[in-house]
Amino acid sequence: MNLSLHDPQFITAEYPTTLTMTLSYGHSTSLQFSPCGHYIASGLLDGTILIIDTWTNNVTTIIKSHTMPITGLRWIYNENYCGLLSWSRDWKICIHELENSEINLIWENVFTGGVWNVDIIKQDLTWDNWMVIVCKVDGGICIVKNGEIIDIDVGNENIGVSLCCFSFFNGKYVITGTSMGWLQIIDIENLKVIKNIKICNGNIKGVEIVEKAYYDNESNLLFGLNNVPINRLIVNSSDRIIKQYDISNWYKEDTTFELEIEQKYQDVVNRIQWNTVKFSPTGEFVCASSQGGSGAAHDVYVWETSMGSLVQILEGAHEELIDVHWATRSINGNVCCVCANGMDSGTIFIWGVKPLQKWSALAPDFEEIEQNIDYIEMEDEFDLNEEIDEINDEKIIDYKVDVVTREQTDARGFKFIKGCIIDTKI
Amino acid sequence: MTIEPKYKLRYSIKQTHDNNLTSTVKISPNGELIATCSTDNSIKLWYLKTGILKCKLIGHFKGISNIAFSPNNKYLASTSDDLTIRIWDIEIEKTIKILKNHTFFINCLKFDKRSRILITGSSDENIRIWDLKRGKNMRILSAHSDPISSLDLSFDDTIIVSGSYDGLIRLFNTETGSCLKTLIYDKQGGSSFPISNVIFSPNSKYILSSSLDGYLRLWDYINNLVVKTFKNDNNLPIAEKYCLGSCFIVFNNESLICSGNELGEIIFWDIQSQDIMFKLDASEIKNSPIMQVDNYNDGEILVSISLNGELNVWNYCG
Numbered sequence: 001m002n003l004s005l006h007d008p009q010f011i012t013a014e015y016p017t018t019l020t021m022t023l024s025y026g027h028s029t030s031l032q033f034s035p036c037g038h039y040i041a042s043g044l045l046d047g048t049i050l051i052i053d054t055w056t057n058n059v060t061t062i063i064k065s066h067t068m069p070i071t072g073l074r075w076i077y078n079e080n081y082c083g084l085l086s087w088s089r090d091w092k093i094c095i096h097e098l099e100n101s102e103i104n105l106i107w108e109n110v111f112t113g114g115v116w117n118v119d120i121i122k123q124d125l126t127w128d129n130w131m132v133i134v135c136k137v138d139g140g141i142c143i144v145k146n147g148e149i150i151d152i153d154v155g156n157e158n159i160g161v162s163l164c165c166f167s168f169f170n171g172k173y174v175i176t177g178t179s180m181g182w183l184q185i186i187d188i189e190n191l192k193v194i195k196n197i198k199i200c201n202g203n204i205k206g207v208e209i210v211e212k213a214y215y216d217n218e219s220n221l222l223f224g225l226n227n228v229p230i231n232r233l234i235v236n237s238s239d240r241i242i243k244q245y246d247i248s249n250w251y252k253e254d255t256t257f258e259l260e261i262e263q264k265y266q267d268v269v270n271r272i273q274w275n276t277v278k279f280s281p282t283g284e285f286v287c288a289s290s291q292g293g294s295g296a297a298h299d300v301y302v303w304e305t306s307m308g309s310l311v312q313i314l315e316g317a318h319e320e321l322i323d324v325h326w327a328t329r330s331i332n333g334n335v336c337c338v339c340a341n342g343m344d345s346g347t348i349f350i351w352g353v354k355p356l357q358k359w360s361a362l363a364p365d366f367e368e369i370e371q372n373i374d375y376i377e378m379e380d381e382f383d384l385n386e387e388i389d390e391i392n393d394e395k396i397i398d399y400k401v402d403v404v405t406r407e408q409t410d411a412r413g414f415k416f417i418k419g420c421i422i423d424t425k426i
Numbered sequence: 427m428t429i430e431p432k433y434k435l436r437y438s439i440k441q442t443h444d445n446n447l448t449s450t451v452k453i454s455p456n457g458e459l460i461a462t463c464s465t466d467n468s469i470k471l472w473y474l475k476t477g478i479l480k481c482k483l484i485g486h487f488k489g490i491s492n493i494a495f496s497p498n499n500k501y502l503a504s505t506s507d508d509l510t511i512r513i514w515d516i517e518i519e520k521t522i523k524i525l526k527n528h529t530f531f532i533n534c535l536k537f538d539k540r541s542r543i544l545i546t547g548s549s550d551e552n553i554r555i556w557d558l559k560r561g562k563n564m565r566i567l568s569a570h571s572d573p574i575s576s577l578d579l580s581f582d583d584t585i586i587v588s589g590s591y592d593g594l595i596r597l598f599n600t601e602t603g604s605c606l607k608t609l610i611y612d613k614q615g616g617s618s619f620p621i622s623n624v625i626f627s628p629n630s631k632y633i634l635s636s637s638l639d640g641y642l643r644l645w646d647y648i649n650n651l652v653v654k655t656f657k658n659d660n661n662l663p664i665a666e667k668y669c670l671g672s673c674f675i676v677f678n679n680e681s682l683i684c685s686g687n688e689l690g691e692i693i694f695w696d697i698q699s700q701d702i703m704f705k706l707d708a709s710e711i712k713n714s715p716i717m718q719v720d721n722y723n724d725g726e727i728l729v730s731i732s733l734n735g736e737l738n739v740w741n742y743c744g
Contacts, residue, residue: 001630002584002599002646005606038540054565055601056542056557101498176474304433357604362569362596364608364650399653401644403627404676405583416582423498424542426524426558 003411007358010409015285015302017264019316025050025059029069029348030299031339033327035077036419043070043085049086051103051422052348058383060424065094065282076120076130080169085132087115093134093144095152107147109167113138115162122223127236129187131281133174135162141176143188152186155193158182168209170223177204177235185257195257200255202238206276209233210283216252223415227282227414232262232305234286236277241266242288244305263308265301274356275321280336289321289340300324300340300351314351319344328417362411430706432680433728434739437477440710441734442470443717448475448670450718451731452497457722459516460729461502462737465489466551469504471516474727474739480518484531485512492534496541501558503544504531511546527554533669534576540602545586545600547574552561553588555603565603569596576623577720580630587633587647589621595635600611609645611652622669623685628676628724634683636672642685645689645695656695658687659702667731671718675725677742682725686716692730706730733739 003011028043034041039060040052047066068090068297076083083106091114095107114137121131122141132144141162142151153160167174167188173187181200186193194398207228210232211224233245242265249258264270265286273291275320280287288303298321300314319342337352360366409415442448443464452461453474460472469483469490483544488508494693495502501522502514511532513523528686530550537544543564553567553574572591579586585606586598595609611618619639626633632653640663644654658664663688672685681697690709695702708716709732728740 001580002597002606003581005585005597006599053542055538056559058542058557060542060558116666126727266597299540355602355604357597361605361607364610393743399646399651401632401646401653402631403674403697404629406629407631418580421498421540423500424540426501426542 001407001410005361006355006411010353010355013336013353015280015312016314016353017312017338017355018351019314019349020162020337020352020354021057023052023057023348025052025348028323028341028348030072030323031345031348032073032075032325033251033339034075034420035328035338036329036417037337040077040348041073042341043073043086043087045346046090047090049084050322053424055249055270058424060422061095061103063103063105065096065108066090066092066206067129069269071115074117074118074120077420079418085120086119087134089114091115093118093132093267095130098420098422101421103422109144109149111136116162118166119165119174121167121174131171133165133188135176135244135281137161137163141165142396143191150191153193153319154184154186157196157198159196163419164206164315166207166209168211170214173211175207177207177237179203181237181239183207183259184362196255197259199235199243199259200237200239200241204235204237205217205274206236208277208279210246210279212248212251224281229282229306229346230262232283233259234277234279236274236288238273240271240273242277242286244286244308245338249350250291255276263303263305264312265308267301267305276324278324278326279305280293280326281426283386287314287324287326287338289324291353292343298342302338314340316337317342317347319347319351321349324421328405349392428650429703431706432742432744433706434743436542436727436739436741438739439472439477439737440735442466442731442737444735446735447733448717448735448737449489449491450493451720451721451729452493452495452718453720453727454516455497456499457727458499459495460739461493461495462491462731462735462739463504464491464735467506469493469514471502471519471689472737474722474729477739481522482595483514483519484512485514485521491532494535494537494544495505497539498541499583501537501541503535503537505535505546505548507531511535511544511556511697523558525556525561525563526702527563528552531573533574533616536577536579536586538579539581540583540661543583543600545577545579547577547588549573549588550589553586555600567598567603567605569598569605570594572620575621576625578625579722580626580628580635581628585626587624587626589619589635590623593618593620594635594685595621595624595633595645595647601725606648607650609633609647609650611636611643614727620719622665623672625672625674628674634672634674636665636670636685638666640666642672642683642695644683653702654697655702656683656685658693662687662689664688664693665715668715668717670715671720671723673721675728677721677723677725678744680725684728686714686719686730686732688713690714690716690732692716692719692728706740708732709734709736711736
């Protein structure tokens with residue numbers, strides 16, 4: 001709402017540049033920004049989950065559903081529904097629901113072994129028909145449908161253990177990455193593997209997809225974002241090369257799921273391993289946290305995805321960074337924001353863009369200029385001319401005003417996200 | 427053009443605070459309670475449905491200038507001339523936090539939508555942003571040179587608008603506290619009159635300001651334009667001495683604004699034509715100013731209070 005009053009340079013900033021905040025609330029092991037940008041969910045070493053308010057930097061809610069370090073968190077979110085999915089080293093997956101501004105545990109399950117990765121299968125997101133995909137440490141993947149656990153036959157081929165998963169195409173498919181460098185695409189409707197692709201020799205540590213806005217025949221938005229230029233897949237593997245693919249052909253009918261490599265990101269000199277790799281919400285940028293080692297710097301690298309150039313190294317953390325997340329631009333004025341947690345202290349680091357005070361905002365008749373101007377006064381400039389004022393007053397009279405209809409998009413053309421409200425106990 | 431009043435008096439409480447002066451009235455966001463506050467150092471909570479007194483909140487030791495309900499209906503905040511702000515828990519009817527730091531009378535306050543931040547404006551010329559959980563001052567906005575009379579937040583909480591006796595309306599970024607814009611009306615006479623009240627329109631695209639030259643003005647703040655001016659009839663001012671509240675009425679596709687005046691009436695204007703549509707008599711004693719008009723559900727129910735303590739509850743009847 002306030003963006004149209006800001007400096008254009010500030011609102012067009014596309015990626016963060018400066019460390020704006022560090023938060024030390026326990027030892028954070030995983031974190032995620034809420035889709036509205038108002039909250040950060042931070043999972044701690046002792047299994048506690050904190051919901052941190054980004055305006056006051058206060059802890060809004062403390063959730064105690066786990067007993068071991070939290071390995072991952074996902075917000076479940078649409079216009080009318082908000083929840084939080086968490087998984088931990090205690091082999092448990094929990095689903096929390098926001099109801100009456102309070103977060104309640106609605107489902108939990110202890111698996112027979114550890115859990116590598118979990119994702120929500122985005123089908124409508126009404127809780128009656130929710131689904132979650134789970135990559136298990138003891139091999140194999142399963143889905144949880146309405147509380148029921150269904151194993152998926154991943155085939156007999158020797159392709160390793162699935163380590164990471166990501167749901168796409170509105171929950172129609174899931175992509176998983178395995179310990180032997182294979183990508184596997186699973187059809188969720190038929191619970192069948194439909195494609196195996198070998199892309200490298202190392203472990204695949206992370207996969208993520210950004211999707212363009214996809215409309216049905218009546219041009220209702222089904223999924224995706226209208227600001228995303230190309231459907232993209234990013235793969236983080238232990239061969240130290242981040243691979244980015246154009247997957248536009250996956251959204252056509254009768255697709256054969258061909259991968260088209262777009263970019264490869266790597267540090268050729270230091271041969272850095274990447275801990276976590278994430279897209280920006282529009283897929284125009286990609287950020288990655290680098291793994292320790294004596295020579296490595298503890299930074300977050302930001303690349304631009306169409307040309308593949310390194311645009312920013314986010315510095316300021318004095319320890320290795322584990323999880324990293326790029327916040328969805330939000331209605332609360334966050335232009336763009338990246339957060340990451342440190343391995344040794346568990347501090348959360350937040351990088352953003354700092355708006356500057358426009359001094360001309362304080363006096364309406366002042367104007368900011370780039371350099372001095374030699375001003376030449378016009379002959380009649382300070383003549384008193386009362387008639388003009390009256391004419392101006394006349395003009396105003398038939399001004400049409402609409403005091404009710406709200407803007408649908410902000411000053412940059414992004415759709416407003418209705419934020420979820422979580423109560424803070426005062 | 428005048429039409430039949432669209433509001434019917436539901437009930438009236440003549441003496442809300444015995445014979446003491448009252449400063450404002452507010453309806454809780456869920457429409458269950460009415461709160462009034464007075465120079466007798468007390469706040470009273472009334473059931474809106476019946477008009478029965480729920481409780482009296484005592485704690486301040488000087489007059490109370492303003493009150494606000496939190497959007498989650500759990501808390502009530504009050505600002506007082508004893509330079510403190512109290513946060514009351516409505517359920518247990520007790521003070522749970524006292525915020526101190528202002529150095530002069532506090533005039534106005536506003537909760538954010540998540541009920542975690544309170545913004546207050548004071549005669550010490552500062553606006554303070556409070557983190558309610560810590561009970562501490564997060565930020566001070568010192569951009570005015572006279573008492574702050576009124577402030578409001580845009581629907582998404584990102585803009586604070588403040589009106590001050592220095593004649594300026596300023597807009598601030600809530601998150602960073604930086605000033606985004608300043609509005610000044612200096613068309614007639616050169617210097618501008620004190621601003622007594624500011625509110626955002628329901629879509630936060632316009633600001634309705636009241637000033638002590640006796641007019642209400644609707645600002646298109648993006649373009650620095652006064653798009654509408656609302657006047658009392660017979661060349662009378664709306665208010666020249668008191669800071670009287672105003673509100674937008676958009677219930678049932680109405681397009682009205684209303685404000686009390688200093689003669690015990692509530693005036694309703696049509697937003698487009700700027701004409702007075704009708705007036706309501708809201709005080710038996712003719713010269714008691716209507717301090718505040720608050721609404722529930724965009725104008726389904728109105729409440730008004732006069733300086734001498736007469737509370738009226740009005741129902742929309744179309």
